Amino acid sequence: MKEGARISAIPTRDDGRPTRRDVLTAGLGGLGLAALGLGGLASKQIVPQPLVHDLAAPAPPVIALAPTPACVDQPATDPTEEGPFYAPNTPLKTDFRRPGHRGRELVLRGRVLDVRCRPIPGAVIDLWQTDEDALYDNIDYGYRGHQLTGPGGEFEVSTVFPKGYSILGLVRSPHIHAKVQGAKTKLLTTQIFFPEDAESHARDPRFNPRLVVDLRQSASGPPVATFDFVLEDA
Ligand SMILES: [Fe+2]
Structure with missing residues (x-):
């Protein structure tokens, strides 16, 4: 100098x-x-x-x-089968946790987007999952409910980590089912998985590595899983 x-x-x-x-x-x-x-x-x-x-x-x-990457288009989220435990007409709910539950708490959040990366406000996102005992509740809507996405296409639910299960010899890695639809999109039925379950992923024929959430620890609360659902135009 x-x-x-x-x-x-x-x-x-x-x-x-x-x-x-x-x-x-x-x-x-x-x-x-x-x-x-x-x-x-x-x-x-x-x-x-x-x-x-x-x-x-x-x-x-x-x-x-290099120019900052900009999302101009993206593939739609892969569909996965609905499975036998879907229940229609779930309540509007953003907190699945039962009082006194024994599960490991989790926050799941993300956005609903179209294939041109635009957020879809007002989309319906219906989630269902097993509880800490690997059971689905098809009677009292336990650990299942729907919500509408916010202005930025965002959603969030407080829940617990689902437990994996085996049904008729089919191994299922822990997952959360989802049905998602915007006003001008096709209905997406899919399932999302967790990165920490690699051992059971290998044994679950329904597992799809493109459907794994981003899971991060939080200093002030439960771990946060993030996943964006991308919907095809109707
Ligand atoms: Fe399931």
Whole structure:
């Protein structure tokens, strides 16, 4: 760094007066501006700068940056079979947790989007899952319910991690079922999985690696699973 090229406010000595070196430093800064045809600026008050400019240094190379990726289209979420435990007419519900449950709590959130990456507000998202004992409740709507997405297509539900099960010899890795539909989209029926269940994924013929949530620990609450559902146009 060439000190003479520094543009800065004139610092002072301990007695409050500027030193000779300080004055020279500020003056050379003004010469630099004059050489650039900006002499008018030199006569004005020099504003303190948060950054130090070295006018004598060669210009930094121009680095061609790749454009920021923008989502212009994306594949629709893969469908998966409905399974035998779907129940229609579920209640409007964003908290599935039963009082006194023994499950490991979880927040599931995400967005509902179209294939052009636009959020779909007012989409219906109906979720159902097993409880901490690997049971579906088809009578009292336990651990199942629907909600409408918000203005940004967002949804969130407080629940517990589902338990895996086996039915008629079919191993099922822990999953949450979903039916999702916007006003102008096809109905999506699918299931989402959890990254920590790799061992049972390998034994579940319904498992799809594209349907795995992003799962993160939270310092202030339960782990947060995130998944965006992408719907095809009707
Ligand atoms: Fe299931």
